[in-house]
Amino acid sequence: MLLSVRNMTIHYGKAIAIDSVSLDVAEGSVVTIIGANGAGKSTVLKALSGLVPITSGEIWFLGKRLDGMTPFRIVSLGVSHVPEGRRLFPYLSVFTNLKLGASLRTDRAGIKKDMDEVFGLFPVLRVRREQKAGTLSGGEQQMLAIARSLMAKPKLLLMDEPSLGLAPKVVAELVPIVRTINEKGVSVLLVEQNVPLALKVGKSAYALHVGKVILGGDIEEFKGSEVVKKAYMGG
Numbered sequence: 001m002l003l004s005v006r007n008m009t010i011h012y013g014k015a016i017a018i019d020s021v022s023l024d025v026a027e028g029s030v031v032t033i034i035g036a037n038g039a040g041k042s043t044v045l046k047a048l049s050g051l052v053p054i055t056s057g058e059i060w061f062l063g064k065r066l067d068g069m070t071p072f073r074i075v076s077l078g079v080s081h082v083p084e085g086r087r088l089f090p091y092l093s094v095f096t097n098l099k100l101g102a103s104l105r106t107d108r109a110g111i112k113k114d115m116d117e118v119f120g121l122f123p124v125l126r127v128r129r130e131q132k133a134g135t136l137s138g139g140e141q142q143m144l145a146i147a148r149s150l151m152a153k154p155k156l157l158l159m160d161e162p163s164l165g166l167a168p169k170v171v172a173e174l175v176p177i178v179r180t181i182n183e184k185g186v187s188v189l190l191v192e193q194n195v196p197l198a199l200k201v202g203k204s205a206y207a208l209h210v211g212k213v214i215l216g217g218d219i220e221e222f223k224g225s226e227v228v229k230k231a232y233m234g235g
Helices: 041-048 069-078 094-101 108-121 124-125 136-151 168-183 195-201 226-233
Strands: 002-010 015-025 030-034 056-060 079-082 154-159 185-192 204-209 212-218
Touching: 002 041, 002 124, 015 030, 015 041, 015 212, 030 168, 030 195, 041 079, 041 108, 041 154, 041 185, 056 069, 056 108, 069 079, 079 136, 094 136, 108 136, 108 168, 124 136, 168 185, 168 195, 185 195, 195 226
Parallel strands: 030 185, 030 204, 079 154, 154 185
Antiparallel strands: 002 015, 002 056, 204 212
């Protein structure tokens, strides 16, 4: 198993944000976490990235325990995070944003190869490579956020609400993008409020409701599930 989370609990102050969540991501898979706004989906990813401390439980990645590690160390082990809201450097060029994604790497030939690969995956970024990131369209900014995370050469890519704020046409383009990334050997843990998108790309899924996993399993179990509808609608 690439990633194993066991009985993870997270508090914000005295409030429980995540309550004894367990989940697995197998090597080579695409796993989705779905649920309504406020269910705790983003908090799970932040904990996996070391951005939020856990109260109890364990996070294991390739046999190493991640909880308690710094974000810097977690990225170096092969976990890369595409945050909600993209979090680009808006006044820096597309090319510079991409180079920053590879800032922990020293293999120049490999970096150049991966730069060519992300330009192949997102041709518009090659065209706009000298343009400031903040001047890109919403869809282009999301492509850049994904490409920047890929430049870290991850084994596991965490994607937080990539469809948020995008036009339906651009959202539809995310499906082949996620599939292509996965086909290149990168496992994906996708957090999404857009259930149809999540069900199209995921091989397995978890439904999160008020910080608890209320359903987990093969993606076929989720299609048409009343539990999923309840999680998506928030109650």
